[in-house]
Amino acid sequence: MREIPSTEIAKAIARGLELAVRELPQEVEKALQAAREREDYLLARASLEILLENARLARENGLPLCQDTGIPVVFIRMGEEVRVRGLYAAVEEGLREGARRGYLRASVCEALSRKNTRTNTPGIIHLELAPGEDLEIFLLPKGCGSENMSRLAMLPPAAGLEGVKRFVVETVLQAGANPCPPVTVGIGLGGDFEYAAYLAKRALLRPLGNLHPREEVARLEREILEEINRLGIGPLGLGGRTTALAVHLETHPSHIASLPVAVNLQCHAHRMVRIVL
Amino acid sequence: MPKILYFPVEDREIFEALSPGELILIRGRLLGARDATHRRMLELLDQGMDLPVSLEGECLYYVGPSPAPPGKMIGAAGPTTAYRMDPYTPRLLELGLAATMGKGPRGPEVREAIKRHRALYLATFGGAGAYLARRITSVRVLAFEDLGPEALLELEVENFPAVVINTPSGEDYYQEVLRRAGSLG
Numbered sequence: 001m002r003e004i005p006s007t008e009i010a011k012a013i014a015r016g017l018e019l020a021v022r023e024l025p026q027e028v029e030k031a032l033q034a035a036r037e038r039e040d041y042l043l044a045r046a047s048l049e050i051l052l053e054n055a056r057l058a059r060e061n062g063l064p065l066c067q068d069t070g071i072p073v074v075f076i077r078m079g080e081e082v083r084v085r086g087l088y089a090a091v092e093e094g095l096r097e098g099a100r101r102g103y104l105r106a107s108v109c110e111a112l113s114r115k116n117t118r119t120n121t122p123g124i125i126h127l128e129l130a131p132g133e134d135l136e137i138f139l140l141p142k143g144c145g146s147e148n149m150s151r152l153a154m155l156p157p158a159a160g161l162e163g164v165k166r167f168v169v170e171t172v173l174q175a176g177a178n179p180c181p182p183v184t185v186g187i188g189l190g191g192d193f194e195y196a197a198y199l200a201k202r203a204l205l206r207p208l209g210n211l212h213p214r215e216e217v218a219r220l221e222r223e224i225l226e227e228i229n230r231l232g233i234g235p236l237g238l239g240g241r242t243t244a245l246a247v248h249l250e251t252h253p254s255h256i257a258s259l260p261v262a263v264n265l266q267c268h269a270h271r272m273v274r275i276v277l
Numbered sequence: 278m279p280k281i282l283y284f285p286v287e288d289r290e291i292f293e294a295l296s297p298g299e300l301i302l303i304r305g306r307l308l309g310a311r312d313a314t315h316r317r318m319l320e321l322l323d324q325g326m327d328l329p330v331s332l333e334g335e336c337l338y339y340v341g342p343s344p345a346p347p348g349k350m351i352g353a354a355g356p357t358t359a360y361r362m363d364p365y366t367p368r369l370l371e372l373g374l375a376a377t378m379g380k381g382p383r384g385p386e387v388r389e390a391i392k393r394h395r396a397l398y399l400a401t402f403g404g405a406g407a408y409l410a411r412r413i414t415s416v417r418v419l420a421f422e423d424l425g426p427e428a429l430l431e432l433e434v435e436n437f438p439a440v441v442i443n444t445p446s447g448e449d450y451y452q453e454v455l456r457r458a459g460s461l462g
Contacts, residue, residue: 043298043300043440046300047402050402050405050408050438051402051404051405053405053408054402054404054405054406054407054408057407057408057411058353058406058407061349061407062346063343063346063349063352063353063406063407063410064343064352064353064406064407065353065404065406065407066353066355066403066404066405066406067340067341067342067343067352067353067354067355067357067406068341068355068357068406069343069353103343103344103345103346103352104343104344105341105342105343105344105352105353105426106425106426107426114313116424116425116426116427118425143404145357145358145380145381145403145404148358173455173460176381176382176451176455177380177381177382177400177403177451178358178360178380178381178382180380180403180404230458230460231455231458231460232454232455232457232458232459232460233454233455233458233460234454236380236400236402236403236404237380237381237382237400237451237454238298238400238440238450238454239298239454239457239458267403267404268404269404
């Protein structure tokens with residue numbers, strides 16, 4: 001057994017969250033640069049220029065990329081050989097401290113009263129066990145311009161892959177400018193109601209644009225991306241070729257009567273930090 | 278050179294010359310408000326009370342900035358999604374509000390109200406919070422301080438960039454984009 005002190009986890013999360021809201025991951029910045037080269041329409045280029053300039057300013061001036069510093073979503077893969085006392089409390093402590101030190105906006109409120117919790121917590125914590133003695137943590141401060149545009153359908157199996165594609169593309173079309181395109185599209189296909197949604201979000205953790213290792217899934221990802229980019233929504237919905245930067249699809253077997261599909265949209269500022277302890 | 282719009286606007290005549298999809302620059306004053314701010318304003322109106330500030334000729338910017346780090350005047354200050362303010366907007370336009378600014382399309386009732394009042398809806402650059410903060414020269418809480426990031430703000434801006442979406446004559450740039458791409462059914 002390897003014991004990891006909870007203070008170490010809290011510290012790493014605080015530091016990670018501060019970083020996540022300020023520093024656009026390199027592969028996202030590269031994807032936005034590539035998109036700028038593809039666009040010849042004035043507003044599309046201007047928007048991408050501004051987003052790239054924004055990434056530079058955020059990094060250099062210590063301001064968050066976006067005022068919506070998100071609700072913190074935390075995926076934890078904990079090795080079965082790891083022992084932590086008070087894991088959840090340590091995560092929340094780290095999220096509170098990171099929000100304070102990084103000057104994040106308090107964007108979390110009570111669901112009924114809508115009263116702001118003022119700490120930007122609680123976060124959404126997902127825990128999975130894995131073999132080994134590593135503790136791997138993904139921090140995904142999730143903005144809700146994009147989150148609000150996510151959808152889930154329990155399709156009849158007869159809808160087939162065509163039905164799945166149609167549902168995903170329709171989701172992006174309905175979302176239009178709202179999720180701050182170019183988006184990253186996380187898709188959960190199969191499982192059941194809540195697992196499809198979970199997979200859709202977990203799909204976002206994959207390094208941007210890395211295709212699924214299974215060829216049939218990768219092909220579907222490519223086809224969906226192509227269709228989305230034919231919609232013409234473009235950067236920030238102002239028109240252009242780049243509506244999505246990537247499509248990430250995760251699957252899980254489902255009931256023979258069921259074809260759940262969930263689509264979780266992520267904005268152009270695909271903020272994410274991976275911590276390994 | 279892009280046209281310059283000044284807020285509060287004295288004469289809305291200048292709105293009539295704007296085209297959907299046109300990039301403009303804003304100078305002057307914006308009022309910052311988002312969900313809870315709107316809810317509070319409408320509660321006041323429902324109770325027959327006055328708003329803390331007259332909306333005549335003003336532009337409401339849908340924003341809830343992140344806190345200012347030490348040595349900075351404001352944190353990130355980009356737009357939030359506009360449709361969430363749709364239930365409140367027609368009533369505010371009736372009170373003389375000249376323009377709103379956020380991101381994403383407005384619903385049919387707001388589009389209709391914009392036309393009826395010869396008003397304007399602008400979009401600015403979503404997720405460019407650090408960039409847009411630099412175009413803000415001062416910030417002050419006008420009211421509802423207890424709402425924290427959703428307080429009513431007064432922002433002075435200099436060359437704040439925006440794109441014309443809904444014009445007084447009823448045009449809608451977002452729809453135009455989709456129509457042009459053949460994506461509108």
